[in-house]
Amino acid sequence: xxxxxxxxxxxxxxxxxxxxxxxxxxxxxxxxxxxxxxxxxxxxxxxxxxxxxxxxxxxxxxxxxxxxxxxxxxxxxxxxxxxxxxxxxxxxxxxxxxxxxxxxxxxxxxxxxxxxxxxxxxxxxxxxxxxxxxxxxxxxxxxxx
Numbered sequence: 568x569x570x571x572x573x574x575x576x577x578x579x580x581x582x583x584x585x586x587x588x589x590x591x592x593x594x595x596x597x598x599x600x601x602x603x604x605x606x607x608x609x610x611x612x613x614x615x616x617x618x619x620x621x622x623x624x625x626x627x628x629x630x631x632x633x634x635x636x637x638x639x640x641x642x643x644x645x646x647x648x649x650x651x652x653x654x655x656x657x658x659x660x661x662x663x664x665x666x667x668x669x670x671x672x673x674x675x676x677x678x679x680x681x682x683x684x685x686x687x688x689x690x691x692x693x694x695x696x697x698x699x700x701x702x703x704x705x706x707x708x709x710x711x712x
Contacts, residue, residue, distance in 0.1 A: 568669070568670060568671055568672065569671045569673065569674040569678055570667055570668065570669040570670075570671065571666075571667060571668040571669075571671075571678075571681060571682045571685055572665075572666070572667050573665075573666045573667075573685055573686055573689050574663060574664060574665045574666065575663075575664055575689055575690070575693055576658060576661055576662070576663055576664075577661050577662045577663075577664055577693050577696050577697060578660075578661045578697055579661060579662060579696050579697055580633075580657070580660070580661070580662065581633040581634055581655040581656070581657060581662045582632075582633040583662075583696050584633070584655050584662050584664060584692075584696045585632055585633035585634075585636065585655060587692050587695055587696055588636045588653035588655075588664075588692070589630060589632070589636040589653075590612075591603060591604045591612040594612065594614060594703075595703060596695045596700060596702075596703065597688065597691040597692040597694070597695045597700070597701070597702075597703055597704070598614065598688055598691070598692075598703055598704060598705065599614040599615065599616060599703050599704075599705040600702075600703045600705065600706050600707050601614065601615035601616070601619065601705075601707045602614050602615075603615070605624065605626075610626070611624060611625050611626040611627060611638075611641075612624075612625050613625075614705075615707070616705050617708065617709060618707060618708055619707075621643065622642055622643075623640055623642055623643050623646055624640070624641040624642045625638040625639065625640055625641070625651065626638065626639045626641060627639075628650065633655060634654065634655050634656065635652075635653070635654055635655070636652075636653045637650060637651070637652045637653070638650065638651040638652075645671065645672065645675065645677050645678065645681075648670055649668060649669060649670040649671055650667075650668070650669045650670050651666075651667075651668050652665075652666065652667045652668075652669070653665075653666055654666075662696075664689070664692075664693075666685065666689060668681065668685060684704070687704060688704055691703070691704055
């Protein structure tokens, strides 16, 4: 099964990065403007895209603060049953963030597109963590570019 992998260094402690990858409020700072908790934060989150025509429902799988946030995606034509992993390792006075999006059924054109989008998203996450927020890449209606 194909997987997406990215890594980047951040000039902040993992404790600063962790809430950005482990909470609905964190995702809203860099990923999507339309993010909602499902019932309560421990039940997961929904991310709405393009006026909620696309919704990704993520359930927590493994959370170890401040180093690990693993989400299981329950919805989406190609995202269903994929797994998003954010592994945060101390690196000097900063963090090495390792990201993977695993469990894809096939390396489709959409998979390739998502690989590129994840790169842009992670740089927005880095900017938010380092105090230079750009806002979420996905607005309620579309994208911020």
